[in-house]
Amino acid sequence: MKSLFAAAALLAASPAFAGEPEGYDVLIEQANAAYSAGDWAGMATALDAAQNYIPYSLHITRFRILAYSELGDFEEALAIARTVAKRGLSLALDGKPGFDALRAQPDFAPIAEQMSANLAPAGEADIIETVNRDSLLPESVVHAVIGGKDRYYVGAVRTGGVYAGKALHAKTNGGVYGLKVVDDLIWTVENTRAPYAGEGEGAETSGFHAYDVATGKERCAVPLNGGPAVLGALETTPFGLVASDSLTPRLVLIEGCDSEPRVILEDPRFANLQGVAYDPGRKRLYIADYLAGIFSVDLETDAAESVVNAADAHLGGIDGLSFYEGDLIGVQNGTPPQRIVRLHLSEKGDAVTQLDVLQQALPEWNEPTNGTIAGDAFVYVATSNWPAYAEDGSEVEGAQRQPLRLISVPLD
Incomplete structure (x- = not known):
């Protein structure tokens, strides 16, 4: 199974920390290993900790939603997605079986509707x-x-x-x-x-x-x-x-x-x-x-x-x-x-x-x-x-x- 994302690639997208880059690096390696093994609980735990380093990384947020969806914890996956929508943003939650399962949940419909509405232009140029x-x-x-x-x-x-x-x-x-x-x-x-x-x-x-x-x-x-x-x-x-x-x-x-x-x-x-x-x-x-x-x-x-x-x-x-x-x-x-x-x-x-x-x-x-x-x-x-x-x-x-x-x- 392919890695969800290479640790080096993610770090390249999220530049090194001034003080303790090794902690974040290790967490991403753990998330990759958990993904490859189908250990969704381990993946969720590692990404939750990684999000503490960079709380506004939507890349990490998206894959946390995936991890909880694959785990079957739709309540947590929906809560994370709902927060993104509430903050006026949108995420592409598709392309993975876990996302498909999440989208099939009845409570996902209003979240998807809100995310779609969030993409509309506002203001005049x-x-x-x-x-x-x-x-x-x-x-x-x-x-x-x-x-x-x-x-x-x-x-x-x-x-x-x-x-x-x-x-x-x-x-x-x-x-x-x-x-x-x-x-x-x-x-x-x-x-x-x-x-x-x-x-x-x-x-x-x-x-x-x-x-x-x-x-x-x-x-x-x-x-x-x-x-x-x-x-x-x-x-x-x-x-x-x-x-x-x-x-x-x-x-x-x-x-x-x-x-x-x-x-x-x-x-x-x-x-x-x-x-x-x-x-x-x-x-x-x-x-x-x-x-x-x-x-x-x-x-x-x-x-x-x-x-x-x-x-x-x-x-x-x-x-x-x-x-x-x-x-x-x-x-x-x-x-x-x-x-x-x-x-x-x-x-x-x-x-x-x-x-x-x-x-x-x-x-x-x-x-x-x-x-x-x-x-x-x-x-x-x-x-x-x-x-x-x-x-x-x-x-x-x-x-x-x-x-x-x-x-x-x-x-x-």
Whole structure:
């Protein structure tokens, strides 16, 4: 019998933990062995424990439902599926005998109906900018007011470069994953690993760069040394610029062109760090972990706390993260359906009390990624085209690519 999923493959899909990867790895090996032996109780036990490591992995959740269904514990399988549906999501529960048996249960019908309804589009696409290029792999956008006019700078991963509308504003040294405007500089974090296909591709370097806002000329380039990295989201704080590293899950800070980047936080709970957003009122940095949820960090002590899920919402799969009026705005592209969400925070900022879906599953999208606050609106990259590229950077045959679109959603 084929393995349900190879441990190495699952770990590749769920990047290594900063502290104790061996515990998770062992659990997945146990789940595989149990699946091969038809030991559904053992498989369920191992996956339940693995889910504690990464509570928002829908991959693990789906196979927990399968394990309990094969075990004949339909009450537990239905409870897990019901929670997914209640949180506004959907899972493909088919293709296995256990799923077929689950779908035959009378109590599954309303769950299936809810999951189907959850996939419907919501909201309207207010497209504020379109660039008729589909090869950029645009990942990030930042808003700035230049000469009294709104300007949106977009960072491209595939080709490299910072774009202002149709024009290449700054030629970069790698794929641009995050960018911020600070005074007269556009700061970027850049990586040369796939799917970047420009000068220096394959070198697998990562670092911070700064470009002149007016001219696009590079002002400094500061590499990140000390092992493999994929610097992603970038945020300004009173302590400097903070970037998340999704490959070796950690936070990296740089104070300016004349300083060296330094790792300020690694935590065994981190799995796959994505968006970062600073709250100046609470003086906390919020981090979205694709699999582990939301964390808040005190940058004076570099201590992280897991934000409590008081809303019983799905807090995983969030890529871009922004702060607005006491709340967090997230681009949740790791869920079916993909969504733009507002996470309402408690007064202390230590809990998510409510999740509002602002937009979801719009036909104008092709994997939204990151956004920027522009007044009382959230403007985001709606068509990154990430699904058009394989893990090795090659183009997926027949995959759809769409022109760059920036979409705005009101927040007031």
